Amino acid sequence: MARTVSDMRSVALAVTDGMLHFELSVAHEVFGVAPDAVTVPWYDLSVCGPDTVPFGRFRLEPDHGLDRLRDADTVIVPGWADVDVDPPAELVDAVRTAHERGARVASLCTGAFVLAAAGLLDGKRATTHWAHTDVLAARYPEVEVDPDVLYVDNGSVLTSAGKAAALDLCLHLVRLDHGSSIANTVARRLVVPPHRSGGQAQFVTAPVPDQDGHPLTALFPWIIERLGRPLTVEDLARQARMSSRHLGRHFRAATGTTPLQWLLAQRIRHAQELLEKTDDSIDTIATATGMGTATTLRRHFNRTLGVPPDTYRRTFRTRTRRPPATATTRPAQGRQAQGEETI
Template structure:
């Protein structure tokens, strides 16, 4: 079982301290196994949540010493993020990193991680409103304010609170595979494919104008991943110009049509690797990559592992190898 420790200092933002438990706990529920032991960690056993978001006093069974057992440490934001974290908090985080724990920040929790030096020389993100200040305070950190989250392997950072959900879901995908991550997303009613590289600034469509949504186009692309889709094909299906297609993807989803298509194909390959015995060549065809070499290149770039290594880690024995029927 993996221990997820969520650090809760005084003035912690209440929603952010609870959101990791929502995601990792849902992963336990949908998989039917206790993959994660979620612990709220405070300094001395208690913490006061930020009063401007609703004053709550947390009383927990876990103090900083328990970080020594954690496999993942999540650092939420706090109202007083501009203040330097205490020496005991910094040392606890550094000790956790030194023994191999994965550290992840939500929103302005990046300021706490940056204060330890763990982000020096790495890309990091935080809420767009405070990104310039993070860069000014920590010039050795390569701050990117344009993305939802950044995965550096052992250290991860996310933008605003909602991006923290995306980051936790991303970690579930890394740990347990694409199917459990997709089931977890459905359980907590969130999008399963908001990738870290998507933009923080996303304009939402008018809910009273369903015809303006790209959802029918996304659904069609998902069904036709195996086909060699071009921008012209996608635009023609949506009955719009290529220029309008690119603009609307940027506005509604925060990425380009071809980038969304590429990531959807990688996710499809992950599902097939987990649930079928198909060859890598056949999976490359079914996911729309055409050739195994193309699949391996994009798969390694986006998941940091090879298709075969991913299958060895996440394949579910005993499941059917038959492909589901496609709908045109």
């Protein structure tokens, strides 16, 4: 039967051999112990598994078997270590049965593979660690995989992205059950922000493709050295000594995207580095990355990463400062007036 929010008291961690330790520990920390300042009844947490589970150099003794999942209000499935193999059938069956009986089911990181195997994500939007989103989408085509978000809430089925995003989802569940004030209290105890802006795209690097012998191998570093300059597809094609159409085909084969889209990704990546390691103003960074103006940088940055540059800087600021970048040439207006597309 369906539960109401006020009933969400019992939480069961579904554990088996092969579970990721960090995600399991995060869930146990959030739901297992109430902060001192919280006076409302806290969760009744149980660890459910078929047998003793290896846990690093230790061994974890579950409180109950997997059949106990069906009695829980909320079932948490921690990350699954080996996404190349199917999760245990008994775990998949237990999670499916719990959901059919009305439990809210949430996966942390690659725990989404367990939910997908149970059919709970069919026709739904879901996420997992960005490094495994392609695998999840290919193996379970009925699932709408979103690689950019920190977590997805479908009501009775929730999924989180990788690692630290597990904490974001756990705090979200506390917020749903007990309100923002108590969720903020839990976050303060854990010394983390109660809510993070943006998605996991801001944590994904955009490396230069490494393909020895590829016709564009020499072009990639040439572009990286000139990110502060206005560049067109014609410029890139001329440097590669091929036609623009031929360049586009090679670029799509090597990077999976178009020359201008890849160039924009490199500009954003460089802007991330400057925001993390320098005190440069947004205007200076816009010039150094070939964006031209702070307005253009903010528009592309926010659209790509889901957060504005200033928020990103506050999140990723390091103590080591890099000397301010030297401003490079601004985009030449004349080139654009001639009809050549630049980024």
